[in-house]
Amino acid sequence: MTETSGISKTEFRVINEGSVEITIPEFEKISSKAPVFYNPQMEFNRDISILALQEFQKEIKKSVDICDLFGGSGIRAIRYRKELENVGEVSVNDISSQAIEFERRNSENNNVKLNFHQKEANVLLREFRGKFDVVDLDPFGTPSYFIDSLGYSIKKNSMICVTATDTSALCGTYIEPCIRKYNAKPNKTEYCHETGIRILIGFIALTIGKYKKYIEPKLSHSSQHYMRLYLKVKKSSKNTDESLKNNIGYIGHCLRCLYRVPIEGLMKAVNNKCPECGEELTIAGPLWIGKIQEKKFIENMIHEIPFKNLKTSKKILKLLTNCSEEANSLITFHDLHKISKVLKINVPKSSEVLKALKKERFLATRTHFNPLGIKTDCDINTLKKIIYELSVDSRFKND
Numbered sequence: 001m002t003e004t005s006g007i008s009k010t011e012f013r014v015i016n017e018g019s020v021e022i023t024i025p026e027f028e029k030i031s032s033k034a035p036v037f038y039n040p041q042m043e044f045n046r047d048i049s050i051l052a053l054q055e056f057q058k059e060i061k062k063s064v065d066i067c068d069l070f071g072g073s074g075i076r077a078i079r080y081r082k083e084l085e086n087v088g089e090v091s092v093n094d095i096s097s098q099a100i101e102f103e104r105r106n107s108e109n110n111n112v113k114l115n116f117h118q119k120e121a122n123v124l125l126r127e128f129r130g131k132f133d134v135v136d137l138d139p140f141g142t143p144s145y146f147i148d149s150l151g152y153s154i155k156k157n158s159m160i161c162v163t164a165t166d167t168s169a170l171c172g173t174y175i176e177p178c179i180r181k182y183n184a185k186p187n188k189t190e191y192c193h194e195t196g197i198r199i200l201i202g203f204i205a206l207t208i209g210k211y212k213k214y215i216e217p218k219l220s221h222s223s224q225h226y227m228r229l230y231l232k233v234k235k236s237s238k239n240t241d242e243s244l245k246n247n248i249g250y251i252g253h254c255l256r257c258l259y260r261v262p263i264e265g266l267m268k269a270v271n272n273k274c275p276e277c278g279e280e281l282t283i284a285g286p287l288w289i290g291k292i293q294e295k296k297f298i299e300n301m302i303h304e305i306p307f308k309n310l311k312t313s314k315k316i317l318k319l320l321t322n323c324s325e326e327a328n329s330l331i332t333f334h335d336l337h338k339i340s341k342v343l344k345i346n347v348p349k350s351s352e353v354l355k356a357l358k359k360e361r362f363l364a365t366r367t368h369f370n371p372l373g374i375k376t377d378c379d380i381n382t383l384k385k386i387i388y389e390l391s392v393d394s395r396f397k398n399d
């Protein structure tokens with residue numbers, strides 16, 4: 001690459017990811033202050049996007065026009081252009097002129113054609129209403145500032161891909177920012193990442209609902225420092241009303257005995273006493289209490305893995321297997337570490353707890369949110385009993 005933006009040749013870094021090679025200005029640490037943003041940790045996120053968008057394209061059986069709303073180095077848009085089959089136009093946008101400059105260079109060097117835009121994301125969405133089949137939002141921090149424009153802009157039968165990196169707000173480390181950005185109360189429990197993802201989905205559903213649009217979550221995951229959603233958007237006032245009625249609610253949680261309960265519906269009076277121990281329940285929401293994974297979609301993504309040459313394929317297989325397993329399971333999960341601490345016992349193996357629960361004919365699955373997490377319809381007291389007995393048995397075995 002020749003001199004660009006006054007940066008000399010020695011100050012560039014060459015990145016190889018997927019089937020592309022890009023060049024970006026050298027940076028000391030990954031930060032929004034870097035001249036052009038690139039985070040190598042997000043290769044996993046981009047690899048999963050390749051599989052999800054390919055599956056979506058197959059599902060709608062036509063070529064897809066894609067918009068990468070926060071392009072950065074252009075890596076995502078260039079990969080979409082090069083690695084996906086049946087793609088129409090790929091547009092890439094960024095507010096930064098330096099980012100656009102590198103997006104142009106990088107696309108030329110990879111022999112791909114993109115449409116370039118340098119606009120504030122909300123402006124682009126409003127100008128290009130009904131244009132895209134896929135809109136990818138990968139902003140710094142919260143996507144909340146862009147969801148209303150997204151709802152206005154997005155057409156029916158499209159897909160929105162949304163990243164949020166403000167997990168401390170969504171997970172309840174800080175309560176007020178979550179209320180401010182997502183109009184919902186978080187709860188810092190052992191399953192706070194699931195609550196956070198449900199707050200994010202609920203906020204999107206409620207925001208785009210005003211445009212008579214509703215969502216079908218295809219894949220939702222919490223990985224490393226971020227959360228990522230793939231949501232299909234459909235349009236109908238009747239179905240939007242139904243969807244909000246059935247899928248928006250709250251989660252009540254007992255901090256003393258670990259009982260939890262999904263509460264259906266918005267703004268309804270709730271009995272906030274724990275039925276197990278009488279303690280007052282803490283309430284998180286409003287949030288999405290419906291499904292957050294679609295089994296068939298995820299299984300099809302898994303089948304696609306061998307056909308895409310992805311460095312992170314082993315890790316993706318593990319994540320997607322867990323997501324597909326939890327797809328038809330229940331809301332929230334129990335953390336074996338937390339329960340064992342309450343019972344003052346050693347943490348049992350998840351596989352043994354799953355086996356014991358299934359033997360008693362309870363639903364029981366792992367969850368991608370936590371390797372020690374178990375989703376089950378077993379009530380909390382029976383679960384504690386089963387876990388306690390497993391620990392006693394193993395102590396006898398070891399004596």
Ligand SMILES: C[S@@+](CC[C@H](N)C(=O)[O-])C[C@H]1O[C@@H](n2cnc3c(N)ncnc32)[C@H](O)[C@@H]1O
Binds near residue numbers: 076093121
């Ligand atoms: C997290 S980075 C994008 C990373 C990129 N999607 C990737 O996968 O490598 C966010 C980008 O959004 C741009 N940006 C920030 N605020 C924006 C806004 N309001 N409208 C459009 N672009 C914006 C920044 O310049 C930055 O390049």
